[in-house]
Amino acid sequence: MRAMNYRHAFHAGNFADILKHLALLAALEALTRKDSALFFLDTHAGRGRYDLRCREALKTGEAAAGIGRLVAAASLPPLAQRFLTLLRGFDPANADDIVTYPGSPLLAAAVMRPQDRAALCELEREEAEALRSELRGDRRFGVHCRDGYEALGGLLPPREKRGLVLVDPPYEEQEKELLKVADALVAAQQLWPTGVFTAWYPIKLPGATRRFHERLRTAGASKVLVAELCVHADDTRIGLNGSGMVFLNPPWQLDEVLAATLPAVQRAMQPSGEGRTRVDWLERKS
Numbered sequence: 001m002r003a004m005n006y007r008h009a010f011h012a013g014n015f016a017d018i019l020k021h022l023a024l025l026a027a028l029e030a031l032t033r034k035d036s037a038l039f040f041l042d043t044h045a046g047r048g049r050y051d052l053r054c055r056e057a058l059k060t061g062e063a064a065a066g067i068g069r070l071v072a073a074a075s076l077p078p079l080a081q082r083f084l085t086l087l088r089g090f091d092p093a094n095a096d097d098i099v100t101y102p103g104s105p106l107l108a109a110a111v112m113r114p115q116d117r118a119a120l121c122e123l124e125r126e127e128a129e130a131l132r133s134e135l136r137g138d139r140r141f142g143v144h145c146r147d148g149y150e151a152l153g154g155l156l157p158p159r160e161k162r163g164l165v166l167v168d169p170p171y172e173e174q175e176k177e178l179l180k181v182a183d184a185l186v187a188a189q190q191l192w193p194t195g196v197f198t199a200w201y202p203i204k205l206p207g208a209t210r211r212f213h214e215r216l217r218t219a220g221a222s223k224v225l226v227a228e229l230c231v232h233a234d235d236t237r238i239g240l241n242g243s244g245m246v247f248l249n250p251p252w253q254l255d256e257v258l259a260a261t262l263p264a265v266q267r268a269m270q271p272s273g274e275g276r277t278r279v280d281w282l283e284r285k286s
Helices: 015-031 055-060 067-072 078-090 104-111 125-134 148-155 174-191 206-219 254-269
Strands: 038-042 049-051 100-102 117-121 141-144 162-167 196-203 224-230 242-248 276-282
Touching (some): 015 067, 015 104, 015 162, 015 224, 015 242, 038 104, 038 148, 067 078, 067 254, 078 100, 078 104, 104 125, 117 148, 125 141, 148 162, 174 206, 174 242, 196 206, 206 224, 206 242, 224 254, 254 276
Parallel strands (some): 038 162, 117 141, 162 196
Antiparallel strands (some): 196 242, 224 242, 224 276
């Protein structure tokens, strides 16, 4: 196992996390409206829970400029309000000032039902053990210390006909990883055509994002929805200008829910008005 430089504790609760978790919540809510069981696969799950008072979070201040601003927003759309309600439930003693931030596994655990099932993959052993401890006793969840890309081929298709796969790697080599994610999504969709597939991606330079979307188009991905939230102009060279989510075969009306939510969230994240949001569909190329 190759050690990674990326540690999510520095970035938990930032604006990129908020986009990812709003979109994940909206998708899971849509899928759980039907009674039949669903399967959730998280390929890069992390440790599950993050303390926003820890040294790493305080060093970057990203949570204060992310979830801190969302909590302070005067008026928010229904999806964002439900998201904040869920977050407050993880630490009721600090409900007015959110200091505990869930990763995608704990957020999914709060939405999934008794008949649902999840597999959570995390390559870093210490993170996987922390996640296993968080979910100990919850029989719906299996934690696997394994490569998430390999798990796509090893765990799909599941016995359930419905479900969601989340791919969220650290992008230590952004351009290379984006193309790897695109190919992995398309290959996984071929294994499980009835599943919903989503991936988070960073927006640093517009050329890399365009090439990622182009790879999805030419590789044959079907029904691809794009949702993006940026807090800086696309050509700003300061680091992370924004982030996006792609959905292959998204749940019905997910585009409408995100389009009604992201502009207000973007305004909360960036009071100066800089940045943008996007919710639209990629046209498939034959």
